[in-house]
Amino acid sequence: MNRPATKPKRTLRAETITLAHGAGGKAMRDLIADLFVDGFANDTLSQLEDQARFDANALLNAGDRLALTTDSYVVDPLFFPGGDIGKLAVAGTVNDLAVGGAVPRYLTCGMIIEEGMSVADLRRIVASMKATADLAGVQIVTGDTKVVHKGAADKLFINTAGVGVIPKGINIASHQAGPGDAILINGFIGDHGAAIADARGDMGLESHIESDCQPLNDLIQTMLAACPDIHCLRDATRGGVATVLNEFAEASKACIRLDETELPVRPEVRGLSEILGLDPLYLANEGKLVAIVPGDHADAVLTAMRAHPAGEHSAIVGHVAESPAATVILETGFGGERIVDMLVGEQLPRIC
Amino acid sequence: MKDNTSNQQRDAKSDTTSTLRFVDEFRDPTKARALIKEIENLLEQIPQATDRPLQIMEFCGGHTHTIFRYGIEQMLPGRIELVHGPGCPVCVLPMGRVDDCVALAERPDVIFTTFGDAMRVPGSKKSLLQAKADGADIRMVYSPLDALDLARKNPERQVIFFALGFETTMPSTALTVQQAEREGIDNFSLFCNHITTVPTIKAILDSPDMQLDGFLAPGHVSMVVGEAPFRFVAETYDKPIVITGFEPLDILQSLWMLIKQLAEGRCDVENQYSRVVPSGGNPAGLSAIHQVFELREFFEWRGLGSIDHSGVKMRDAYARFDAERKFSVPNLKIADPKSCQCGEVLKGVIRPWECKVFGGACTPETPLGALMVSSEGACAAYYNFGNLPELLAKRQHKQNKGAAA
Numbered sequence: 084m085n086r087p088a089t090k091p092k093r094t095l096r097a098e099t100i101t102l103a104h105g106a107g108g109k110a111m112r113d114l115i116a117d118l119f120v121d122g123f124a125n126d127t128l129s130q131l132e133d134q135a136r137f138d139a140n141a142l143l144n145a146g147d148r149l150a151l152t153t154d155s156y157v158v159d160p161l162f163f164p165g166g167d168i169g170k171l172a173v174a175g176t177v178n179d180l181a182v183g184g185a186v187p188r189y190l191t192c193g194m195i196i197e198e199g200m201s202v203a204d205l206r207r208i209v210a211s212m213k214a215t216a217d218l219a220g221v222q223i224v225t226g227d228t229k230v231v232h233k234g235a236a237d238k239l240f241i242n243t244a245g246v247g248v249i250p251k252g253i254n255i256a257s258h259q260a261g262p263g264d265a266i267l268i269n270g271f272i273g274d275h276g277a278a279i280a281d282a283r284g285d286m287g288l289e290s291h292i293e294s295d296c297q298p299l300n301d302l303i304q305t306m307l308a309a310c311p312d313i314h315c316l317r318d319a320t321r322g323g324v325a326t327v328l329n330e331f332a333e334a335s336k337a338c339i340r341l342d343e344t345e346l347p348v349r350p351e352v353r354g355l356s357e358i359l360g361l362d363p364l365y366l367a368n369e370g371k372l373v374a375i376v377p378g379d380h381a382d383a384v385l386t387a388m389r390a391h392p393a394g395e396h397s398a399i400v401g402h403v404a405e406s407p408a409a410t411v412i413l414e415t416g417f418g419g420e421r422i423v424d425m426l427v428g429e430q431l432p433r434i435c
Numbered sequence: 436m437k438d439n440t441s442n443q444q445r446d447a448k449s450d451t452t453s454t455l456r457f458v459d460e461f462r463d464p465t466k467a468r469a470l471i472k473e474i475e476n477l478l479e480q481i482p483q484a485t486d487r488p489l490q491i492m493e494f495c496g497g498h499t500h501t502i503f504r505y506g507i508e509q510m511l512p513g514r515i516e517l518v519h520g521p522g523c524p525v526c527v528l529p530m531g532r533v534d535d536c537v538a539l540a541e542r543p544d545v546i547f548t549t550f551g552d553a554m555r556v557p558g559s560k561k562s563l564l565q566a567k568a569d570g571a572d573i574r575m576v577y578s579p580l581d582a583l584d585l586a587r588k589n590p591e592r593q594v595i596f597f598a599l600g601f602e603t604t605m606p607s608t609a610l611t612v613q614q615a616e617r618e619g620i621d622n623f624s625l626f627c628n629h630i631t632t633v634p635t636i637k638a639i640l641d642s643p644d645m646q647l648d649g650f651l652a653p654g655h656v657s658m659v660v661g662e663a664p665f666r667f668v669a670e671t672y673d674k675p676i677v678i679t680g681f682e683p684l685d686i687l688q689s690l691w692m693l694i695k696q697l698a699e700g701r702c703d704v705e706n707q708y709s710r711v712v713p714s715g716g717n718p719a720g721l722s723a724i725h726q727v728f729e730l731r732e733f734f735e736w737r738g739l740g741s742i743d744h745s746g747v748k749m750r751d752a753y754a755r756f757d758a759e760r761k762f763s764v765p766n767l768k769i770a771d772p773k774s775c776q777c778g779e780v781l782k783g784v785i786r787p788w789e790c791k792v793f794g795g796a797c798t799p800e801t802p803l804g805a806l807m808v809s810s811e812g813a814c815a816a817y818y819n820f821g822n823l824p825e826l827l828a829k830r831q832h833k834q835n836k837g838a839a840a
Contacts, residue, residue, distance in 0.1 A: 353455055360500075417683045418464040419506020421820040427799045428555060428564070 093117055100200040105230025118202075119226055122209035123192070123216070127224040135189065135224035142188065146248035150185035152176060153244035161204065161238055163282040165274070165293030169208035171369055172241040173215040173223075174298045178318040181300035182372060184255045184307060185247030187219060192226040193242040198233050208239070219298035221245070252311060259314035260335035264403040265381035267374045269302060269388055270347055270396035271295065272324050276366030277352040280359070288358075290351045297370035302393040306374065309387035315375040318368070325364040325423045327373045328411045336408045341401035341423065343416045364413075364423060365430050375403060461682030467510065470687040475512050477691065480698040488516040490646055490783045491693060494636060495653035496523030496811030497681050503820040505683040515690065518783035519806075519813030520639070522653055524600045524630060525552050526805040526812040527736045530769040532628055533558030538765050539595055539626055539758060540571040546589060547573045548582035549597040556808050559769045579611035579625075586615070586623035595758045599628040603655040605747070606720035609727035612749075612756050626758040627749055630734060632656045633664045634745040640672045644784050649693045651679040651686070654708040659724075661716025662704050669702040680708035727753055735768065737805035738777030775804035780813060787814040787821075794818060 093116040103110040120129050127135045142149065156172040166174075173190065180187040192212065196205070216223055223243075274295040281292050299318060307313060315335070319327045324346075332339045348356075348363045356363050370393065376384050381399055388394035411423040481489070493499060499519045502508055508517055521527050533556050540547035540563060547563070554564045554575065567573040572592075576582050579596050586594035598608040608625060615623045632653060639645060652665050657678045668676045675696035679689035689707040696703060706712055727749060734746025749757040758764075771777070775797070776790040787793055787806065797803040799815050806814035 350455060353458075357455070357458060413506075415505045416464060417462050417505040417507070417510075418467050419508070419510045419683075421503060421506040424819045 095202060098202055100196050100198060100202060100205065100230055102198050102230050102232070105196070105228060111228070115226075115228065118205060118209055119192075119228070122206070123213055123223040123226075125222045125224065127189075127222060128226070135191075137189065137224070142246075142248050145186060146250040146253075148185075148249040150180050150183050150247045150249055151244070152179040153242065154179060155240060155242040157237065157240050158279065159237060160282055161208065163294055164278050164291060166296035166369070167208055167211050168239060168241055169210075169212035170215045170296050172243045173212050173219065173221070174296050174369060175318075175320070176243040176245040177215075177219045177221060177298045177300050178370075178372070180245050180247035181298070181303045182255070182316045182318050183247075183249060184253035184303070184313075184316070185249045186304070187221045187245055187247040187300050189246045190216065190221050190223045191242075191244045192223050193228075194226070195229045195231060195236050195240040195242075197236040197238050198230055200238055205239070208241075215298060219300055253307060255313055255316045256334075257315050257317065257331050258334040258336075260331050260337045260339070260375045260403045261314070262337065262403055262405045263378040264314055264375045265378050265399050266328070266339065266341070266401040266403070267376065267381065267385060267388065268319075268324065268347065268398055268400050269299070269370075269372050269374075269394040270398075271349045271352065272319070272346060272368060272371060273348060273352045273356065273363035273366030274371075275320075275369040276323065276361075277355045277363075279367070280361075281355065288355065290355065292349070292351045292355065295368055295370035297393055299370060299372055299393055302388065302391045303372070305387050305391050305394075306384050309383045310376055310380040312380065313374055313376050313384075315373075317373055319371050319373050320369060321367050322426060323363070323365040323367060324371070324373055325362070325411065326425055328423065329425045331373075331375060332411050333409045335403075338404040338407050338409075339401060339411045340404055341411065341413045343413055345398050345400045347396050347398050347400075361430050365426055378402070458682070461680075461684045462505070463684065466684055467687055470684070470691055471510060471512070474515070474687070474691050474694055477694045477698045478512055478514055481694070483514070487646070488514050489648045489694075489697070490516050490518050491649045491651065491690065492518040492520045492639070492647050492783065493651040493679070493686070494520035494522040494632070495651075495656070495679075496526065496809065497653070497655065498651055498679060498686060499523070499813060499816055500811050501681055501683055501686055503816040506820075507683055507686055511690070515694075516783070518647060518781075519787075519816065521635060521736065521739060521781050521805070522601065522632070522656075523805075523809050523811035524604075524628075525556055525809040527630070527738060528553070528556055528599065528628060528805075529735045529737045530557065530559045530771075531735070531765075531767050533562065534560065534769065535764040535766060536563060536597055536626060537561055537566045537571070539762060540566050540573050541569075542593070542762065544593050545572065545762075546585055546592050546594045547571065547597065548576045548585060548594060549573065550577075550599070551575045552809050553597060553599060557802060579608050580614075583611050583615055583620065583623055586620050587618075590622060592622060593762075594623050595762075596623070596625050597628070598625045599630075601630055601632050601653065601656045602659045602724070603653075605629050605724045605728065606659060606717065609720075609723035612727050612753055613723065615756060616753070621755065624756045624758040624761050625749065626764075627728070627747065629728065629747045630736075631730070631745055631747065632660070633667075634742055635736070635739070636665075636668060638739065638742045638745070639782060640668070640674070642782055644779075645782055647674065647783055649674055649697065650676040651689050651693070652676050652704075654678060654680045654685070654712060657706070657708065657712045657716070659717050659720045661712070662706055662714045663716075665704045669704050673702050675702045676704050678704070678706045678708050678712055680711065726750070737771060737808075738775070738781060740778070771805075772803045777804040777806050777814075780806055787817045790814070
């Protein structure tokens with residue numbers, strides 16, 4: 084009888100990653116086949132060619148421009164409340180595509196692993212990447228793995244690049260903010276930055292702040308359906324909401340006025356910020372976007388955002404004015420005003 | 436459209452804004468408006484002798500931070516001008532001391548520990564942040580006890596804590612040294628840069644071009660030292676002084692108390708921050724300070740020069756915990772840049788943006804003077820937060836220049 088000519092399934096039995104897993108031999112093949120190909124599970128990846136191949140027509144029928152982006156992820160700790168480096172690596176790149184109005188389609192995944200990394204942890208991270216990719220409707224179609232000597236990397240670095248398609252008629256750009264426009268945010272700010280500071284454990288606080296890490300592409304499509312003429316859109320990652328708004332104000336040569344009382348901040352995040360002398364406006368987010376839309380569409384967009392799970396706590400937090408140009412001004416809840424500038428360096432805790 | 440938006444915003448508010456007890460009560464805008472009205476009423480009772488505004492100095496960098504963070508300055512009547520004092524320990528650290536820190540931190544046997552905001556202070560060659568990038572083992576801590584813990588866990592290394600701050604932070608460093616002594620932890624030491632408040636206020640009052648009308652005294656320093664050390668301001672120099680808390684309403688209430696003194700022609704030490712500051716201070720804290728530290732003959736300040744008895748060093752009994760005696764430090768004096776006018780800004784003679792180098796050669800990225808160093812410094816605060824026409828013009832000018840380049 085003819086037995087089907089399939090090879091036995093390759094499994095990775097090692098408990099920790101060693102230099103052998105990056106050396107190109109059988110150990111590496113086991114790692115790739117068992118962890119990545121099985122983990123990311125899609126037909127394009129399982130071809131195991133040196134490049135992913137896809138139908139150009141299918142992409143071009145979905146829009147009139149391609150969007151391409153890349154980002155590297157180096158978070159410590161690898162696992163934190165509300166997410167892990169894998170979820171971050173998928174959601175982050177998906178969001179970078181989505182804020183341009185693109186529908187994200189394919190991702191790549193490059194991993195730089197420090198020898199000694201636990202295989203169980205790596206499996207958890209791959210599973211988390213797959214789950215996030217499924218949620219965002221994207222496929223991880225090609226990848227690369229390197230293992231480096233102890234100390235040459237901090238456990239695991241991930242790079243993901245992504246390709247998406249921008250539908251015809253969508254034109255989002257940071258120079259388009261104009262007087263009368265409204266500024267919207269899709270919920271509580273600073274959660275990710277606060278969660279990471281808390282998870283590092285330096286403070287020994289008994290709070291449980293979760294990262295807001297999430298893909299935003301579906302929310303953004305909902306917003307675009309409510310108002311195709313979104314002027315500016317960015318995800319507020321490193322540098323926080325303040326940095327994104329400064330980028331918009333500068334590119335548009337406009338003045339952005341924020342109302343402090345409308346900024347959604349969780350009590351835990353406010354508390355941590357009060358203790359450390361940090362400003363939630365500058366704390367990192369991984370699932371928050373800032374949108375600038377024409378004033379007369381603001382309500383429609385806000386309603387659409389609030390109806391979406393990723394935008395439940397959305398709020399209109401300010402408006403665009405003419406002058407002073409290239410400036411972000413915060414109207415404080417106390418009744419005063421101040422400039423919100425870009426950060427000079429890292430936000431550092433204050434001494435007293 | 437505008438009305439719709441604000442309705443929506445009100446809806447949003449109900450489920451997104453959060454309140455923090457013991458914080459929000461001190462940030463109530465209605466009370467703020469009422470206090471400002473009261474201040475305006477009091478001002479009417481003070482005859483306007485010249486066209487000079489009433490100049491009130493908040494000594495402490497924490498107050499400066501609050502004033503800018505909440506935009507208090509523009510809320511005040513035009514007759515009141517706030518002068519932002521030297522009470523930011525990070526700002527006034529002279530370059531030579533930062534160089535000493537870097538030299539200590541770069542010793543291969545050393546773990547150098549510091550509060551976060553001291554990392555960026557420029558030395559003559561580099562900051563601690565740059566030294567860290569160059570390979571020095573520098574760790575940010577939140578308390579000197581964290582540094583002591585590092586010493587316990589790394590017995591083969593020398594752990595140095597960069598002690599700085601006014602009397603506010605002195606008790607915690609003193610108690611940490613005493614704890615190290617009790618436990619016999621010999622690989623722990625302090626690089627002591629603690630400074631004192633009173634001699635510095637005195638130096639400002641003695642300066643010939645001084646024009647100040649009153650002081651807001653530092654609340655956290657007072658929590659340790661009490662009210663008595665400030666009496667000389669009222670008694671010898673005839674200036675009213677109010678011990679002030681750090682929330683925006685604290686600042687407004689203290690200004691009201693101060694203006695009331697001026698209106699009534701009084702000069703007293705008053706305590707607005709009585710919920711934290713007992714009139715006698717903190718005896719346990721004071722006793723720890725006196726056991727561990729003694730006054731230096733003088734200490735060098737960035738922007739103000741050398742001030743007698745304005746710093747402390749470790750007593751001989753604690754010499755083995757003194758990094759300056761345990762290791763050799765270069766201890767070089769580096770002069771402030773000539774173009775820097777920090778001293779005049781500190782005394783209220785000129786406003787920050789009137790300085791020749793403000794926003795040009797001197798910015799938070801490349802600070803020349805003390806006041807541009809930390810966000811608590813007056814110049815950095817104006818540069819980052821100031822919403823004044825003169826400033827915006829200067830900022831715009833710089834941006835245009837940058838775009839042309």
